[in-house]
Every structure is written in structure tokens, then in C-alpha cells.
Amino acid sequence: MSARVIVGAAIVRGDALLAQQRAYPPEVAGRWELPGGRVEPGETEPEALRRECVEELGVEVTVGDRVGADVPLRANLVLKVYAAALADPAARPKALEHKDLRWITGRALDDLRWLPADLELLPALHELLGR
Numbered sequence: 001m002s003a004r005v006i007v008g009a010a011i012v013r014g015d016a017l018l019a020q021q022r023a024y025p026p027e028v029a030g031r032w033e034l035p036g037g038r039v040e041p042g043e044t045e046p047e048a049l050r051r052e053c054v055e056e057l058g059v060e061v062t063v064g065d066r067v068g069a070d071v072p073l074r075a076n077l078v079l080k081v082y083a084a085a086l087a088d089p090a091a092r093p094k095a096l097e098h099k100d101l102r103w104i105t106g107r108a109l110d111d112l113r114w115l116p117a118d119l120e121l122l123p124a125l126h127e128l129l130g131r
């Protein structure tokens with residue numbers, strides 16, 4: 001059986017990346033991640049990302065190219081990240097399901113307490129931000 005997919009959105013505006021802080025479950029509350037979630041049956045990966053960004057942030061996004069390699073999460077589960085942008089650059093994402101949201105620039109990316117899988121993506125995220 002092929003692995004179930006979690007998609008993550010690397011939403012960039014100017015020189016900043018949008019990160020969000022998990023509120024639950026307790027084991028990972030306080031850790032930072034990219035917006036996203038499970039791809040549901042019948043959905044494409046970009047469709048899942050657009051749906052998750054509406055659910056989690058209340059904004060529409062346009063989905064671009066893949067960022068970094070697939071990151072295995074656990075048996076039969078893999079994280080795939082895509083570059084994304086706010087469809088309306090003036091829109092203000094809201095933390096509808098998370099504790100906090102932050103636009104992060106440059107080296108500050110390295111200072112967040114990311115989920116372990118996301119740490120593997122930091123080089124690719126820096127490259128996406130152009131530094």
C-alpha cells in the first residue's frame with residue numbers, strides 16, 4: 001500500500017515564511033510546523049493544501065512547486081511540502097486552530113522549536129527564502 005500523505009504549505013510573502021504553533025496534542029503542543037494536514041481520499045495534494053489553509057488560516061493560497069524531499073514521518077506516512085503564496089497578498093492569516101502564527105525571516109527560522117520532521121526541511125526552506 002502506498003504511504004498516506006501529509007502536505008505542508010511553505011507560504012512565502014516577501015522575505016518571510018509563515019509558521020504556526022501547534023496547540024495539541026500535548027506531546028507536540030508549542031512546537032512549530034507548516035500549515036497543512038492529511039490528503040483525504042479523492043483529493044490532489046494541492047487541493048488538500050488549499051482546503052487546509054482555509055480551515056487553519058482562513059485564507060486562500062496558490063500552490064507552487066515542491067520544496068525539499070519527502071520526509072518519512074512514521075510507517076506509511078510521509079510529509080510533502082509545497083511552496084505557496086497568499087492568493088490575496090493583503091489577506092491576514094488567522095490562527096483558527098493553532099496557538100500562534102508568525103512570519104519568520106532569515107536566521108530566525110533556525111530558532112523556532114519545529115516538529116522534528118520539519119528540521120530536515122530547514123535547508124530547503126532557507127533556499128526558498130533566498131538565503
Ligand SMILES: Nc1nc2c([nH]c(=O)n2[C@H]2C[C@H](O)[C@@H](COP(=O)(O)OP(=O)(O)OP(=O)(O)O)O2)c(=O)[nH]1
Nearest residue numbers: 006007008033034035036037038073079115117118
Ligand atoms: N500540518 C503539518 N503536519 C506536520 C508537519 N510536520 C509534521 O511532522 N507533521 C505531522 C504532525 C501530524 O502527525 C501530522 C499532521 O497532522 P494534522 O493534525 O495537521 O493533520 P489533519 O489536520 O489532517 O489531522 P487529523 O484530524 O486528520 O489527524 O503530520 C508540518 O509541517 N505541517
